[in-house]
Amino acid sequence: AQTIHQWPVAEIKAVGSPLSLGCTIKGKSSPNLYWYWQATGGTLQQLFYSITVGQVESVVQLNLSASRPKDDQFILSTEKLLLSHSGFYLCAWSRDNSGNTLYFGEGSRLIVV
Amino acid sequence: AQSVTQPDARVTVSEGASLQLRCKYSYSGTPYLFWYVQYPRQGLQLLLKYYSGDPVVQGVNGFEAEFSKSNSSFHLRKASVHWSDSAVYFCVLSSIASSSFSKLVFGQGTSLSVVP
Numbered sequence: 001a002q003t004i005h006q007w008p009v010a011e012i013k014a015v016g017s018p019l020s021l022g023c024t025i026k027g028k029s030s031p032n033l034y035w036y037w038q039a040t041g042g043t044l045q046q047l048f049y050s051i052t053v054g055q056v057e058s059v060v061q062l063n064l065s066a067s068r069p070k071d072d073q074f075i076l077s078t079e080k081l082l083l084s085h086s087g088f089y090l091c092a093w094s095r096d097n098s099g100n101t102l103y104f105g106e107g108s109r110l111i112v113v
Numbered sequence: 114a115q116s117v118t119q120p121d122a123r124v125t126v127s128e129g130a131s132l133q134l135r136c137k138y139s140y141s142g143t144p145y146l147f148w149y150v151q152y153p154r155q156g157l158q159l160l161l162k163y164y165s166g167d168p169v170v171q172g173v174n175g176f177e178a179e180f181s182k183s184n185s186s187f188h189l190r191k192a193s194v195h196w197s198d199s200a201v202y203f204c205v206l207s208s209i210a211s212s213s214f215s216k217l218v219f220g221q222g223t224s225l226s227v228v229p
Binding site: 105 | 147156157158203217
């Protein structure tokens with residue numbers, strides 16, 4: 001069975017500090033990977049997607065970047081956090097890009113102060 | 114342009130009562146439609162999905178949804194709710210095999226509260 005794990009579960013960070021959120025998928029080779037952002041009480045907004053190692057596409061510009069250093073790993077990062085980066089970050093995977101089901105991680109909650 | 118509208122931001126029902134959460138979509142092609150549920154401080158879990166065929170699809174925990182092309186709707190239903198169904202429900206639209214890679218459009222979500 002496939003599993004998806006996100007870390008850290010939660011973080012409180014200062015404005016201007018760096019951030020790194022991670023996501024690992026086990027049990028599935030070459031998954032499509034996604035990062036979503038959810039403002040408190042809001043809907044989900046797709047940030048990035050990746051179909052293969054080393055290839056990441058940006059969907060929206062939020063002063064964030066993403067990388068896929070390994071087939072099973074997806075990293076979201078920034079060198080300088082903004083207050084607007086606060087929210088819930090969700091990693092997801094799917095089997096292909098034909099509108100198939102997304103499977104979400106448990107999320108990482110970020111509070112920027 | 115694709116869009117999903119969930120007109121009810123909050124719904125409160127009594128335990129044991131029936132439930133309908135509304136979802137309207139806008140898409141010129143044939144959509145993939147999903148309902149996801151998000152429990153407090155957790156990720157999203159798939160309830161059910163519709164690709165084609167029978168317009169009524171069954172999901173987990175007694176949920177079902179009915180696709181209507183004429184009404185551009187995909188309403189979620191449950192015959193008898195339980196307190197554990199309290200959560201936020203998202204209706205999601207995906208275009209089929211388009212050049213825009215796996216673009217999903219999420220509704221705003223409906224927060225369901227089940228009261229005694």
